Amino acid sequence: MGVGNNMVRVDAIEKVTGGAKYTADLEPKGLLVAKVVRSTIANGVVKSFDLEAALAVPGVVKIVTCFDVPDIQFPTPGHPWSVETAHQDIADRKLLNTRVRVYGDDIAAVIAEDEIAASRAARLVKVEYEEYEPMLTVEAAIAEGATVLHEEKPGNVIAHSSFVVGEGTYQEAVEGEDVVEIDHVYATQSVQHCHIETPISFAYMEKGRIVVTTSTQIPHIVRRVISQALGIPAGEIRVIKPYIGGGFGNKQDVLYEPLNAFLCTQVGGRGVRMEISREETLACTRVRHAIKCHVKAAVKKDGTLVARKFEAYSNQGGYASHAHAIVANTSNEFKQIYHDEKTLESDAYTVYTNIATGGAMRGYGIPQAAFAAECMADDLAVAVHMDPLEFRMKNCMPEGYVDPHTHVACNTYGLKECMEKGRNYIHWDEKRKEYENQTGPVRKGIGMAIFCYKTGVYPISLETASCRMVLNQDGSMQLQMGATEIGQGADTVFTQMAAETTGITEDKVHILSTQDTDITPFDTGAYASRQTYVSGMAVKKAGLIFKDRILDYAAYMLDKEKDTMDIQNNVVVDKESREKLLDMAELATTAFYSLDRSIHITAEATSHCKDNTFATGACFAEVEVDMPLGKVKVTNIVNVHDSGVLINPKLAEAQVHGGMSMGLGYALSEELLFDKSGRPLNDNLLDYKLPTSMDTPDLHVQFVELDDPTGPFGNKALGEPPAIPVAPAIRNAVLNATGVAVDSLPLDPQKLVAHFKAAELI
Amino acid sequence: MGVGNNMVRVDAIEKVTGGAKYTADLEPKGLLVAKVVRSTIANGVVKSFDLEAALAVPGVVKIVTCFDVPDIQFPTPGHPWSVETAHQDIADRKLLNTRVRVYGDDIAAVIAEDEIAASRAARLVKVEYEEYEPMLTVEAAIAEGATVLHEEKPGNVIAHSSFVVGEGTYQEAVEGEDVVEIDHVYATQSVQHCHIETPISFAYMEKGRIVVTTSTQIPHIVRRVISQALGIPAGEIRVIKPYIGGGFGNKQDVLYEPLNAFLCTQVGGRGVRMEISREETLACTRVRHAIKCHVKAAVKKDGTLVARKFEAYSNQGGYASHAHAIVANTSNEFKQIYHDEKTLESDAYTVYTNIATGGAMRGYGIPQAAFAAECMADDLAVAVHMDPLEFRMKNCMPEGYVDPHTHVACNTYGLKECMEKGRNYIHWDEKRKEYENQTGPVRKGIGMAIFCYKTGVYPISLETASCRMVLNQDGSMQLQMGATEIGQGADTVFTQMAAETTGITEDKVHILSTQDTDITPFDTGAYASRQTYVSGMAVKKAGLIFKDRILDYAAYMLDKEKDTMDIQNNVVVDKESREKLLDMAELATTAFYSLDRSIHITAEATSHCKDNTFATGACFAEVEVDMPLGKVKVTNIVNVHDSGVLINPKLAEAQVHGGMSMGLGYALSEELLFDKSGRPLNDNLLDYKLPTSMDTPDLHVQFVELDDPTGPFGNKALGEPPAIPVAPAIRNAVLNATGVAVDSLPLDPQKLVAHFKAAELI
Missing domain, CATH: 3.90.1170.50 (Aldehyde oxidase/xanthine dehydrogenase, a/b hammerhead)
Incomplete structure (x- = not known):
């Protein structure tokens, strides 16, 4: 229970x-x-x-x-x-x-x-x-004389944010240092959510x-x-x-x-x-922002990351929607996931264009950041002939990390343990050795990627959630959340949390899945992987009040002190001896129908959350690349997640499966294309290549469970993270297999064949 | 407002x-x-x-x-x-x-x-x-050798209750006294609710x-x-x-x-x-119990009521349903409405038979009691040549009355004022004089009846109700009641009560009419004219908590003491100066979205009501009786109600109209008939004569408004009372017109013609 x-x-x-x-x-x-x-x-x-x-x-x-x-x-x-x-x-x-x-x-x-x-x-x-004239790219939209899309933003730039971590500029940081530099533009594409129900x-x-x-x-x-x-x-x-x-x-x-x-x-x-039809959904709702990240990075011969310069351009499409919050998140994760010995210079731009509008999509800017940061990590490792895992161990977000701007901290830190777990699971060291010096048209490779992801939106924005509980006549309870079940299993974990807190077993916790703003406690809803963390705290808070009120009634019925009692498996018990004192059904019936003291026991509480914490993780992918066909087959893949205590391990695993599958499409096949007039070319599920079960390998999942002190039950984010590291891990596996660094997504056959031809591999 | x-x-x-x-x-x-x-x-x-x-x-x-x-x-x-x-x-x-x-x-x-x-x-x-063999009457069901309908009740008697007020027996009380006695059986029929929606x-x-x-x-x-x-x-x-x-x-x-x-x-x-079809509804759901009341009463020459003996037999039909609660109510009202100088002996029986099952129906046994008591009053008045109104003034429930068994009291007493008001309204004295000594086939008459009706079911049963209020972002509120709108206007009066208590105007009180046991606060529902009284208290209680929480937030926002403020017309004001301090909309938006203190303001409260009070009233009816046709035309009718403070006078009046219309059908035309096999003969709205608007005279309504100290807003019962006094008032008007006392309902043409023939009037 x-x-x-x-x-x-x-x-x-x-x-x-x-x-x-x-x-x-x-x-x-x-x-x-x-x-x-x-x-x-x-x-x-x-x-x-x-x-x-x-x-x-x-x-x-x-x-x-x-x-x-x-x-x-x-x-x-x-x-x-x-x-x-x-x-x-x-x-x-x-x-x-x-x-x-x-x-x-x-x-x-x-x-x-x-x-x-x-x-x-x-x-x-x-x-x-x-x-x-349609302006499909950031370049076109910010060009001299471009038409203004929204008069409030005359240059079509919605926002530009910049920060520096460390001292001076990137250029100053690397000058005179004995470093190897790289200079890449890592670019991601527009993809769509493709939820089943339009x-x-x-x-x-x-x-x-x-x-x-x-x-x-x-x-x-x-x-x-x-x-x-x-x-x-x-x-x-x-x-x-x-x-x-x-x-x-x-x-x-x-x-x-x-x-x-x-x-x-x-x-x-x-x-x-x-x-809204599928065609309209693909073209006229929201997409994941295509972001171009221009990355310069300098590394010492021993693999120490010295400095980085990050310049990100987010193609917003026609309307602001979530706008700059996305690429701001991108630049934050790029900052957080690696430590620069000296300097990180970061600039991010969000620009209106005439393609499909970018909005929120699982990961909210972090998949783009991870693509940039993790391509960079491998490209730097290649540059200094270092094992990419060693490079990451050396330079990644350290234990005890605190973001210098938001002050969000790693209250628990499982990043390196995730890397170790993945390394062992996939036999990293053996495989990296095995795949050295391949020849022939079909080659194997292994790659990895890491990420961090904060849980919820505090302190950037408000985190507030309410929960209501109602005692039924049979001693069971109704659970009402403002937080929403959207397929992820939220109703199930809230049910478990309510059971955990109140002592009423799950089978007697009846959660109302439908939200109705006339009656449902307020909650901002399902996003930012916030619900188990933020709304879960509301469950805990309401549950404690609810339990207290039940025990107060038990105290009245039994003429005992409230705090000498507890509830366990639907029975009021003595707190010390755990001896059964009163059945919940009897208590509830009495509370409703007592002629002396009738009370309908309910509890409602708001949790205003002023905390946050980092979830982290890694993906390890093994691929077989058929170079003449430009085809990447993922032969083995594992995500390892540091998401705090798992409320429901099976559901957690399923959540990771879903995210990995999304990452596979992002890596290999999905891209919303437009003709030069801005008209979508593949706004249907025949031409827009979503991976099906036939395209999907066995998905493996591992967890590092650490009890986060700020989570209501030690838990941290897991909703979005699984989608983040898959694409760069596959890109890095292809790099490992072929020596070819592909800097844009997806790694589809046309692109790969062009790259392999350019590299004279085919 | x-x-x-x-x-x-x-x-x-x-x-x-x-x-x-x-x-x-x-x-x-x-x-x-x-x-x-x-x-x-x-x-x-x-x-x-x-x-x-x-x-x-x-x-x-x-x-x-x-x-x-x-x-x-x-x-x-x-x-x-x-x-x-x-x-x-x-x-x-x-x-x-x-x-x-x-x-x-x-x-x-x-x-x-x-x-x-x-x-x-x-x-x-x-x-x-x-x-x-079907047993259609109480007599058949309690006869020696009758088949047993439910093995738990071998004699078919569900319950027999009896009490005595005063000393000894009726017989002892009248012995040796200079009294006039009457001995009548007042009988009511089975009628059906005929709600529009089956x-x-x-x-x-x-x-x-x-x-x-x-x-x-x-x-x-x-x-x-x-x-x-x-x-x-x-x-x-x-x-x-x-x-x-x-x-x-x-x-x-x-x-x-x-x-x-x-x-x-x-x-x-x-x-x-x-x-359930109309035919099934009429025959197979519930009916108002047919009750036979055998009444003996003794009165002094000066009109003082000395003693009564009451024996009631309630025909329950096939299933217990509300069973003995109905006739118990009948005998209680018979007891309460008149005062006996010496003794009241009361016995009541509820008996299973094979006709349609009796259940709850507007008035819950009181219309039957009123028919018995009010026929008796007029019959006694006739016996001692007294004006029936004077008889009632002399013998009716006195100011300060407290029921000797339930201890329900007249906290406010408007009975005599109702009689006075009706007397004036209908010109009682003039008309009584005018209608003396009529001749010819068509005669006019005027009659009256009084009643008392307690509000809710305490202390006989539990009275408990809950209410929940939720603040919306715009400063309006949701109001959730367990109490039910059933056409009577409950949602409207709860809305007014919420406005009254919180200072949020009615147009910003959004009541949820639909009850859903998964989410709606508990309330036992609409019956016993209890909701404005019992559930209204829950509105008041929740409203005070809700307002307190709002003012608590205002105190935080304005840095003022909570109890120096009030809410008036959607504005937080200074309690003394009534100066505007803060708009509710601004307060609400801040409460939701404050980064410092976000709280979703709600309130929920149970009111366990341990009080009751008597509502009273009178009906005055004027009729024109066409004796050869057996036709009674109601030419003027007024109900006067002592129901405490009226929450919504227009709705109150409409409520009285509905009850009077029901009373008219009860008096003159409605009766569910059975053949000797127990099969309903008129289980459709063609043969079952419900009065239509064409049968209904103008209905007049007067109120005596007294502020009841136990009602949440000074109010007492009004839901059922209007249906109670109409039938006996009409019966007494026919008596006044023709001198013929009809002792059973309805006063339909067949029955009247037979009576007038027997009296040799036609």
Whole structure:
């Protein structure tokens, strides 16, 4: 019972039998259907619409255009709101946009009686544009004379942040030193989350309020953003989040809920559903930012890292969304994961362009950082003829590390132990030796990568979470979280935490999976791998109050001192002797129905978390590279994670599997491509190459379990980390196999063949 | 703002536009349909079924019979559970019954893919019975050799209670006194609630738990009864109550939810819907008990009531349901409403028979008591040639009355003021004079009746209620009640109470109308006119805590002492100067998003009510009696109520209108009839004569507003009282018009013609 056991997911049976209710399962009868009319240019202005043909389609109820929406700009990212203006998210879009910034921008919406009518009419809307040259790259967007995408940012640069760790400049640091230098541009691509359930919501009005049921990671934030977008008070909006089919950060943006909410107000409060297709999802929701990292690094002959210069350019796409927070995270991890003897100079830029908008995606800038830092590490190791693992042991984030800017500390430190564990698991030393001096077209290699990842967003932003517990008549309990189950198993670990804290066994902890902002305790939601850490503390806090209230009632019933008692396996026991005193069911029935003292025992608590800690880990990958085919086969791979105490080891392992699979696609096949007009070329799952089970090797997982003093149960982040180190580990394995350093993702056949040809290997 | 104002119902627009969601509106797709197979005898035993033809109907999924259900007897009435065995409700039925006690008893259920298949199959189920003589009257059921309906009650008498107020017997009291005596049997009929929405529910399983959405007054009790009926823990059951289309006590019985819950478990947890038709509702749910009251009373020449003997026989029908609680209430009100100089002897019996089962219905035994007491009052007044109003003034419940058994007191006393107010309103004295000495076939008359009604069920049973409040980011609040809106306007008055207590205006109090036992604070529900009194106290209690927490945050923000501040119209103000200090919206936003002190302000409180008080009132009715046609036309009618402070005068008036309309049907036209086999003769709204708007005169309402010290806002019961005095007032008006005392209800044409013939008036 409790924390540390492999409880079966609370929703396992529902999910495999189809019983679990998702948004589409909950649709009331008679919903209207809305379809977004999308721009067919990437950069320009809508001058006018011709709606005649569209309005003539039978079943069309209303067409709303960008000229009909409130003149309010609002922000979409799923952050806790900031009461300080300077820290508020960038409000740079309207419900529908007249100024078009991406191909497929939301310029109008058709509401119709059914899907077919809505789609037909959407296609028949004629638009006149003023069109500008699309700017697909950072370079194009910051070039002299580039069109301005958002008037608030005349140079298209959303933000530029810089810092120096150590003294002076990189150049000063290396001058006169006996060092080897490298100078690379490590570049990552746009990829998409590809959650199974595409964005879907439905909205209607009730008692003058707008009710939106939506597939989101962040129901309470959706409520706030709808309120901002429509200019109505938050209390007049109700957001309901059922089970969701994945999010991975794409549903940490408030994408179509505000528009859906607005549309229902345009048809007298009637219910309107809005489902975003796979094609729209790939091209018009959010992607992982393509970031170019220009890295210079200097290393002594003995492998000591002396100094680095880091310059990162994040391609934001058309709208700010999470904006600079991503590449700021990139530069932070680049800073944290290695120690420079002298200096690290860092600059990061986030730039508006006309490609698909970058947003939050599992890892939030860290996969890009890890690609840069870990390619660099191997390239430096090659440069000084050192084993890359030794290089990392020598230069990586040290035990006791404290970030000089955020002051987030390694309260527990498992990084080197992770490296050792992976080294042994994959037989690193033997394999590195074995793969020296290969010849022939097919070669084997082994590579690795490390990372660190902080847990939650404190102190950069607010961490706050609430939990409510209710005693049932049978001595079981209801558990209500503002935190959201998004497929990761949050409901299961919260159930275990509640059991651990209260002494009520898991089978008697009934967690309510659906969040409803009318009744659910507040929580900002699922992101930043924060929930077991931050929301878990709320469970613990509420659980202790709840248990105290139960024991207080036991004290009344038994005429004993409260603090001489405890609860264990649904029984009130003597704290010392553990002797059974009172069954919880009897206590609960009495508490409800006592004629002397009837009380409905509940507890509710907010945990305002002012702590953070680093999770770390490593990936070791072994590959077989068929050079003529440009094909990389991953033959063995292991992730080793230092994530604190595991609440549910089996679920933790499954979480790592999912992240590794995402990392494999990032490494080898996934990339959202655009033609020169900014139109997506592969916005479907046939052409966008997501790895399937047939592409995926056995995934191995190891843990280093350390009891973190700041975690509610010794735990730290695990949600995002697994996706981080896989791609650079594979890139480094290919380097080990072939001697070829590929500096951009993905390592797809075209690119590899070009590289091998250039290296005269084929 | 707050208490005492005529706020428009919070659900007014939803209800008139069809936006309000009732159970049938919430049905998910793909529900199976269940139909109950009903016995075609009233008394007997099911020996066997032949299901062949029924199972052959295409679309039939499963047929469950009385031989397939758990061997568990359970109670159905909506009372708080008692932890003392002696006070627990009678468990005398199973999910489906082998022993048949009423015509239309639940003996099997068909589950099919659709309504047509289910109904066809239900008709094709063949049943072999062992049949016994039906016992339709109390006399038949208690006769020597009557068949035993429930083996736990061998004489068919469920309970007999008796008490004496004063000394000795009635006979001793009157012996040697110079008194006039009367001896009447006042009899009331079976009537049905006729709520617009017939019982409907649907059930499915989720995460191993059963979820039942149902049209009920008492969701938390439904949960408990399902748990008892199926023998599973309460925590594994979730009950959801949407808007409901009336209940009037019929939905204070847990009628078909347990069967519906069980049936879904028989089809692998698939959703099953169960809608009870109007015909089934009239005959097979619950009725108001037909009670015969044998009254002897003795009065002095000066009108002083000396002694009474009361013997009541309640026809329970086939199942115990609320059982003896009803007639116990009848005898209590008979006791309370008049004062005997010497002695009141009271005996009450509740007897199983084979007619439709009696349950809770608006007034809960008091309309029957009022019919007996108020007929008696007029009959005594006639006997001593006294004005009936004067008789009542002389003998009615006195100011400061305290019930000798329950110790419930008149904390405020408006009874005589109600009589005075009604006397003036209807011009009693003038009319009584005017209607003396009439001749001819059409005569006019004026009559009256009084009543008292306690508020809630304390101390006979438990009164407990909880409320939760949640602050929204915009400074508005969510209000969650366990108490239920059943059409009476509870949500509106709770909203006013919350506004009154917290200083947040009603438009910013968002009440959640739907109760869901997984998340809604506990409350036993809507019955006994308890909610404004009992649950209202929970609103007040939670509201004070909530306000305190808000002011505590204001104190932190403003660095002021908490108790120097108050909240008024959504603004924190200085308690003394009423100067504006802080807007609630700003406070709320800060409380959510403060980086220093983030707290999600909520409050939850249980009010265990250990108080009660008497509401009283009077009805004055003026009639025109067409004797040859046996037709009574009510030409003027007024109810005057002493219900404490009115939370919402307009809603209070509407509540009285509804009750008066119910009283009119009770007086003049409604009666559920049975043939000699116990089969209902008029189980449809064509033959069962419910008054329509065309039968209803203008209804007048007056109030005597007194501030009750025990009510949360000075209020006392008003839900049920309006239905109580109407029928006897009309009976007494007919007496005044014609000199004919009709001692049974309804005063329908057949009965009146017979009476007028017997009196040789026609």
